[in-house]
Amino acid sequence: METTYSIADISNETGLSIDVIRYYERIGVLPAVKRKENGHRAYSKSDLARFTFITQLKRTQMPLKEIERYIRYYNEGDFEACYRTLHAHKLGIERQLAELHDILGVMNYKLENYQQLIQSKE
């Protein structure tokens, strides 16, 4: 009664294209998984959970190399390294959030200027 997922299922769940999933596996970002007799990849539930988290890391602009390193630490059981990597990355995201927030302010100011410019021309 083991549920397995095809590569297309994983693509649907994670939003990655099928080609990208194979590419990530090739470069070591997504771990290789079991195959069915016909050679097709058969993903387990825990594979899916892992992949979901990895794609979340990717959405935060974590470079593939760093994701790969993180995965490696995890596979080696070096959870302190996992912690450190994740924590450092989190600080980076927080800095980025703060910066984006500031820039939004600048953009709002510019947008107002443009609005006035446009209205005064009508």
Add this chain to the structure above:
Amino acid sequence: METTYSIADISNETGLSIDVIRYYERIGVLPAVKRKENGHRAYSKSDLARFTFITQLKRTQMPLKEIERYIRYYNEGDFEACYRTLHAHKLGIERQLAELHDILGVMNYKLENYQQLIQSKE
């Protein structure tokens, strides 16, 4: 009494490397500026202000092509297009902020797990 800035000054103010400034000029992202008699670029105060804003856009991951398009609209006096471009981009940033925020939540959860794992091993 016109203040001008060298390319090194602009590099210091914007955080872009000198090479990148020349590269951006080449691909049309940063407008070309006046030269001194010796051929060196002489940036004005308004150039600096523009470049600062452009580098802010870049920090929000706006692609160089889109920045270039925005600059073009501006030079053509098409402020409505400027407005639209900026506004659309702003919505994108807001979506990204929301997503990053969610993922931070996931990361905090993971970090806690790792902490417990690490402490239980000590």
Add this chain to the structure above:
DNA sequence: GTAATACCTGAACCATGGTTAAGGTCAAGC
């Protein structure tokens, strides 16, 4: 005069993150 500094140009090179193409296997439905 010569060295160091600051800039200039054009062109080659590079890293990252994919995408596409060519050719093949396997199972299901008609």
Add this chain to the structure above:
DNA sequence: GCTTGACCTTAACCATGGTTCAGGTATTAC
């Protein structure tokens, strides 16, 4: 038995965003 669909592999190709190199000019400092 043949087409369709889902998957497979290897390898070439591509876009973006730079970086580096080679060779040259002008200014200042000694």
